Amino acid sequence: MYILGICDSQDAGAVLLSRQSLEIIAVNEERLSRIKLQGGFPVLSIKEVLGLKKIKPEDISLVAAASDMTPAFILRLFSQSHAKLRSSNKQFSFLLAGYITYQVLAEKLIFPKKIEAFLSRWVLSRKLSSLGINAKVITIDHHTAHAYAGYSICGFDKALIITIDGLGDGVSFTVNIGQNGAIKPVFRQSALSDITLYYSRLTEFLGFKPIQDEGKVMGLAAYAEKYFAREQANKLLRVSKGRFKPKNPFAKDKKLFAQLSKISKQEVAGSFQKHAEDCLEKVVAYWVEKTGIAKVVLSGGFFANIKVNQKIAERARVEAVFICPHMGDGGLALGAAFSVKKAKPFQVKHVFWGPSYSDQQIQQTLEAMKIEYIKPKQIQIQIAELLSQKKIVARFSGAMEFGPRALGNRSILAQATDISMQNYLNQKLGRDGFMPFGPSILEEDKAICCLGIEKAEDSARFMNISFKATDYFQKTCPAAVHKDGTTRPQFVSSYFNNDFYKILKQYKQITNIPALLNTSFNLHEEPIVCSPQDAINSFQKSRIDYLAIGDFLVKRSNDEEKK
Numbered sequence: 001m002y003i004l005g006i007c008d009s010q011d012a013g014a015v016l017l018s019r020q021s022l023e024i025i026a027v028n029e030e031r032l033s034r035i036k037l038q039g040g041f042p043v044l045s046i047k048e049v050l051g052l053k054k055i056k057p058e059d060i061s062l063v064a065a066a067s068d069m070t071p072a073f074i075l076r077l078f079s080q081s082h083a084k085l086r087s088s089n090k091q092f093s094f095l096l097a098g099y100i101t102y103q104v105l106a107e108k109l110i111f112p113k114k115i116e117a118f119l120s121r122w123v124l125s126r127k128l129s130s131l132g133i134n135a136k137v138i139t140i141d142h143h144t145a146h147a148y149a150g151y152s153i154c155g156f157d158k159a160l161i162i163t164i165d166g167l168g169d170g171v172s173f174t175v176n177i178g179q180n181g182a183i184k185p186v187f188r189q190s191a192l193s194d195i196t197l198y199y200s201r202l203t204e205f206l207g208f209k210p211i212q213d214e215g216k217v218m219g220l221a222a223y224a225e226k227y228f229a230r231e232q233a234n235k236l237l238r239v240s241k242g243r244f245k246p247k248n249p250f251a252k253d254k255k256l257f258a259q260l261s262k263i264s265k266q267e268v269a270g271s272f273q274k275h276a277e278d279c280l281e282k283v284v285a286y287w288v289e290k291t292g293i294a295k296v297v298l299s300g301g302f303f304a305n306i307k308v309n310q311k312i313a314e315r316a317r318v319e320a321v322f323i324c325p326h327m328g329d330g331g332l333a334l335g336a337a338f339s340v341k342k343a344k345p346f347q348v349k350h351v352f353w354g355p356s357y358s359d360q361q362i363q364q365t366l367e368a369m370k371i372e373y374i375k376p377k378q379i380q381i382q383i384a385e386l387l388s389q390k391k392i393v394a395r396f397s398g399a400m401e402f403g404p405r406a407l408g409n410r411s412i413l414a415q416a417t418d419i420s421m422q423n424y425l426n427q428k429l430g431r432d433g434f435m436p437f438g439p440s441i442l443e444e445d446k447a448i449c450c451l452g453i454e455k456a457e458d459s460a461r462f463m464n465i466s467f468k469a470t471d472y473f474q475k476t477c478p479a480a481v482h483k484d485g486t487t488r489p490q491f492v493s494s495y496f497n498n499d500f501y502k503i504l505k506q507y508k509q510i511t512n513i514p515a516l517l518n519t520s521f522n523l524h525e526e527p528i529v530c531s532p533q534d535a536i537n538s539f540q541k542s543r544i545d546y547l548a549i550g551d552f553l554v555k556r557s558n559d560e561e562k563k
Contacts, residue, residue, distance in 0.1 A: 001061035002053070004133070005337025006046065007145075008079075008124070009071055010211070011037045011330035014045035015353075016053055017337045019061070022346060025049045026353040026402040028330045031530040037212060038527075040079045041127050042333075052355055057132035064138055064340045065124050066145040066332035069106060069116035070169050072099075076123045100167055104190045107170025140336040142168030143300070144183065149335030150299035150324035151178040155347030155458065159322075160293040162284060165300035165329070166196040166211065173244060175287050178297065181344045186291065193244045195279075196302050198237045202272050205257060206265050217269050218305055219435045222483040224270020228263050232256055233275035242286035244279070277311040284316040294319035299335075301328035304404065306488050309465040313455045321456045323464040325351045326403035334402075350496045351462065352409060354400030357532055362550040365532040373552045380499060383413070383548050384506035387516060390415055391545040392425065394521050396535040397499060401528075405463040406520035407490055408440060408500035410528050410535075412544060414517040416477035421517060428543040430524040436488070437519045438463050439480035442504050443493035445514035449473040450489055463490045463518075477515050490518060 005015040013028035030036055032044040050057065106112035117139045125137045140148075146163040161176040161183065172194035175187040199217070200210035208216050235256060238245045260268050288294055296318045303309060303323050313321045324331055325348070366373050376382040383393050398409045406412075412429070414421055416439050426435060441449050446457070450467040459465045466486040474481050481487050494501040508514050521535065522528045523542060529535045532549060539547040539554065547554040 002055060002059055003337045003340050004046065004049070004060045004063045004135070005066070005333040005335070006042055006063060006124075007066040007329060007332035007336070008039070008041045008076060009067060009329050009332070010039040011328060012039050012042040012045065013330055013333045014042050014049045015333040015337045016049040016055075017341055019341070022343065024334070024353045025052050026334060026351075027355065027400070027530075028402075030527040031354070031400065034527060034534070036525060036527050041076075041124075043131070046128075046131060046133075048355065058134075060133050060135045062138065062340060063124070063128060063133065063135050064140055064336035065120070066140055066329075066336040067120075067142040068113055068139045068169050069103060069120060070142050070167060072103070073116055073119035073123055076120055100191050100194070103167060103170035104192055105170075107190070113169070138340070140339045142332070143171050143174040143188070144185075144339055145332045145335035146299040146324070146327075147174065147176050147178070147183050147297075147335065148339040149326065149331040150297040150322065151176075151183060152181075152335070152338035152341075152343060152345055153325075153348035154297045154322040154345050156295040156297065156320070156322065156345060158293060159295045159297045159345075160287060160291055161297045161299065162287065163300040164195060164302035166194060166200070167191045172196065175242070175291075177291060177293065178345065181342045183339075186287075187242070189243055193246055195237065195244050195246060195276075198246050199272070199276060199302070199305075202268070205260065206269060215304065216432060216435065218273060218307055219432075219482075220266050221269040221273035221307075222436070222486075223266040223434065226267060227271040227274055229260055229268045229271035230275060232260055233272045237275065237279060239279045239282050242283055242290065244283070273307060276305070277308050280308045281311045281315045284312050284318070288317050295322075296320070297322050297324070299324040299327050299331070303327045303464075306464060306466045307486070309456070309459070310467065310486065313465065314452060318455060321459060321465070323456075323459040323462070325405070325462040325464065327464070328404070331403065347458065351402040351407070352399040352497070353402040355530065356399040357550065359550045359552070362532045362552060365536065366549070366552060366554070369533070369536055371536060371554055372557075373549075373554045375552050379548060379551050379553065380502040381506050382553060383503050384510060386546055387413055387415060387503075387507055388510040390418070392428065393546045393548055394535065394539055394542075394544050395500075395503075396521065396529065396532065396547070396549040398497075400530055403462065405490070406518065406528055407462065408492065408497050408518065410521045410530075411440075411518045412521050413440075413503075414479075415513075416480040416515055416517045417511075417513060419478040421479040425517070425519065429519075430542075436482040437480060437517045438488035438490060439477060439515040440490045440492050440500070440504060440518040442501070442508060442514040443491050445508075446489070446491050449477070449515060450487065457491065460489050460491050461496065463488055473515070476513055480515060480517055489515075
């Protein structure tokens with residue numbers, strides 16, 4: 001029998017767990033609907049995970065839904081209204097203020113939260129029943145699901161678990177202790193102290209989309225040479241005794257933002273980013289000292305901030321740090337399912353938990369779309385040779401990665417030796433020119449490329465933390481080093497992804513360089529590709545040189561090159 005974990009908030013998805021083993025099947029709705037961060041009830045994801053395992057709806061023994069009341073049951077019932085609320089992306093709206101206040105009060109008073117959870121289970125049961133799933137439905141507290149998503153796969157028997165997220169069941173920040181597969185809450189702070197509003201309102205101020213483009217702020221921050229806006233950042237967010245003290249999250253504070261408008265965008269981004277790093281380091285250090293637990297798990301959307309993760313690993317008196325591979329709401333379904341299973345934490349080997357396609361399926365798609373292709377004898381060697389010739393290769397192979405990072409199976413690969421490659425590649429993909437790319441590095445060469453990796457090597461396999469680049473790496477792979485001298489690596493071993501490892505190994509034999517640029521296989525504002533058809537469509541719309549899809553190779557036609 002199986003446990004089905006679901007998330008029907010933003011970045012909805014489904015996870016299938018076996019009760020008898022640690023087998024995991026997982027996919028997010030956006031990969032199937034092709035709408036970035038698709039929210040709502042995950043119909044497509046549920047059908048996909050059941051189909052991948054070839055099981056029937058009646059084989060589901062329990063459904064664990066992430067969040068008791070986020071979204072509120074009325075928004076779960078009227079999903080179109082929920083979609084409109086999410087798409088507004090306004091940080092100072094009356095609706096958002098009212099929604100946060102309601103959820104905080106419901107969580108504090110407990111009884112309204114129980115009513116919300118009961119009604120949510122009723123709504124979800126109806127929707128699941130339409131898919132033939134009549135198993136018992138339970139709801140799991142939002143931050144508890146985040147905590148289990150990281151703790152269950154961290155490999156630490158005992159860990160300090162920190163979750164930071166936006167509005168989630170009226171809470172924004174929790175501290176927990178995980179031991180022997182169970183999690184004990186230590187501290188919870190309400191959504192009225194939400195640190196993510198500090199960062200997302202900055203995202204909106206800088207002209208990006210809040211709750212989506214925070215990574216762009218982090219990328220822009222590296223270009224700051226001075227930090228003229230630290231005073232303003234400190235006015236919006238302070239910390240004391242292991243908790244956050246932000247200024248009124250609903251206040252627009254026109255005077256403060258008028259001051260910021262006189263400072264360059266990169267200086268504002270840099271000031272707020274640096275302040276966030278300092279605040280988080282102090283908060284984590286406080287709880288490490290208070291609990292005496294130095295192995296730390298980080299989960300929740302805020303920890304998509306790789307620079308914050310780096311500072312915590314460097315300075316917060318920690319022994320080891322593990323960042324949940326799918327730290328945002330997209331990972332909630334995983335945590336909900338594991339909160340029921342309560343398995344002893346294991347060290348996750350990989351997150352290739354999505355759909356895969358046979359060469360026969362790929363070939364049929366190529367021919368149906370009338371795409372010319374060849375089948376090299378050794379595709380990995382062919383890819384490495386093309387990359388050594390400064391070609392850009394999109395790779396589609398094996399099972400799809402779970403989470404926001406492409407880890408080789410749905411990746412666009414290029415040389416990291418030419419510093420101009422970053423701008424060149426961004427232009428081909430229609431992305432912002434200042435956004436950096438991370439490198440995929442051979443496991444055995446990680447020490448000559450990155451400094452201070454000892455505390456967070458496992459998280460580096462999932463591209464969830466940055467490190468200072470060595471002098472060697474800055475010199476040989478400048479395109480993979482950001483403006484501030486850091487790099488966000490993926491360490492690749494033959495044990496975790498042998499085919500991708502072979503490409504890197506062959507490339508090193510040709511060039512004597514142990515790393516390649518690796519960015520997600522998608523165009524700007526699109527989700528990472530899932531199916532062969534997605535891969536071909538994205539390849540045709542981009543200006544990438546080659547598509548390596550399964551064991552087949554597609555070259556851009558001369559007509560497409562002229563365009």
